[in-house]
Amino acid sequence: MxxxxxxxxxxxxxxxxxxxxxxxxxxxxxxxxxxxxxxxxxxxxxxxxxxxxxxxxxxxxxxxxxxxxxxxxxxxxxxxxxxxxxxxxxxxxxxxxxxxEPPQYITGSQEFYGLDFEVTPDVLIPRPETELLVETALDLLKGIQSPLICDVGTGSGCIIIALLHELSAARATGTDISSAALQVAARNAVRHHVRERLALVVSDCFTALDMTKAKFNIIVSNPPYIAEASIAGLQREVRGFEPHVALTPGIDGLRIIRRLLNEAPGLLTAGGCLVFEIGFDQHEAVRGLIDPQVWMLLDICQDLQSIPRTVALKRRF
CATH class of the missing domain: 1.10.8 (Helicase, Ruva Protein; domain 3)
Known part of the structure; x- marks a missing residue:
């Protein structure tokens, strides 16, 4: 310091x-x-x-x-x-x-998917590799006229706002455990003229959503997935400044991913999709968590560095 x-x-x-x-x-x-x-x-x-x-x-x-x-x-x-x-x-x-301190927190901004986003220490800094998640979701939503989208762990709102910016007829719900993060997302939604199509809910994953009413065509998420033991090895800019809760769920880093796999089917339409980001060494572990009776594995997409980065699943029923 x-x-x-x-x-x-x-x-x-x-x-x-x-x-x-x-x-x-x-x-x-x-x-x-x-x-x-x-x-x-x-x-x-x-x-x-x-x-x-x-x-x-x-x-x-x-x-x-x-x-x-x-x-x-x-x-x-x-x-x-x-x-x-x-x-x-x-x-x-x-x-x-x-x-x-990360330069993005100093300037208060970061570009993502061609859009400029406000970032503060309350939110994770958007990464270029996460644009793959947006591209995957857009491919899966082709042909759906007015898609309903849910974003778990919204943070700055970069993922869901990029999707809404590309899909003018889409509506979305973004959840985050941090109310401060959602305030940043709300300002970014206003900046990019999608606020009226985006509901923001303080929620631990899906807990604050009405499971009997909420039915989405797709659920997207860049969840915290870094194992607790790996935090000390991160760059000083990351471990010292970015929100801990957005980096790791503890232990093996898979707790939120397990919740997504278990809870998302109840909020998806028949044939709805789940797309989420994973860590560089997690694709085999995540593959082992997927219940083939519930999910059809569509793809595990690689980023530009040939690292398995985005998992795409389709609900079977």
Whole structure:
């Protein structure tokens, strides 16, 4: 974590006491005017000393966020002085990144399926590989005129909002155990003009839904699936900042997946589908959990790195 600022200088210490502590070269205060390019150069050196990869690119991204401009502006206006107010904001952002806070939480946004989503520490940061889940669901919904969709573990709303954005006649329900996460999802739904078609429910999986009335054509989910013992091996950005409840359900990481397999049939139409994401080493374990009397395994789709990532099932009755 970062120490307090002293006379406009940044210092950092590492997260773990077993790691070697390195004092990066400090960024100077803005008592003497700096150009935009000089400030980016100082920040890049500081981030590099804090073990941030691609420090130059990240410093440039932080400056672009600070000035609310694109990267081209930084190139064409790099010799202009940065104002004291902007420099102070820039240092604050750089300090947070040096503590390994994810850049998405610093900027408050992340792109997913061609849409920009608000993200906060209350929600998991959307990953590119999860777009495969959206694509799989869209394929399964072809030919259904006005599909009803349920998203379990909605978080930022990236999955369900992407689906609603693509399917103008669809309606959906999103559930999450975190009311704070659903507030983020609600704002994202408003941003992308799908709020009137999306019901958001605080619920532990399906517990708050009326099992006698709710019948969906498809249920989608990116559930917490990381085994508890694996958390310590995650990147500092993940284990130190992203919501623990969205990462792991404990023990072997399969508790929520078991619930989906057991409870989803009661909320699906006849022939309805269940699509969910899994961890890189879980496809065989998940395959063993599927009851062939209940589910037809349609596919276990691989992501761009050839990792089994998305399970697609169809209810048999």
């Amino acid at each position: 970062c120490k307090q600022l002293k006379r406009g200088v940044l210092y950092s210490t590492s997260f773990q006491s077993t790691e070697q502590i390195r004092e990066p070269e400090p960024m100077t205060s803005n008592e003497t005017p700096l150009t935009i390019a000089e400030a980016v150069q100082q920040a890049a050196a500081f981030l590099q000393d804090a073990d941030i990869r691609e420090s130059r690119r990240e410093a440039g991204s932080i400056m672009a966020h600070t000035l609310r401009c694109d990267r081209t502006f930084l190139i064409t206006h790099g010799d202009e002085d940065i104002t004291p107010a902007n420099f102070a904001r820039f240092k604050g952002y750089v300090e947070r990144r040096a503590a390994h």
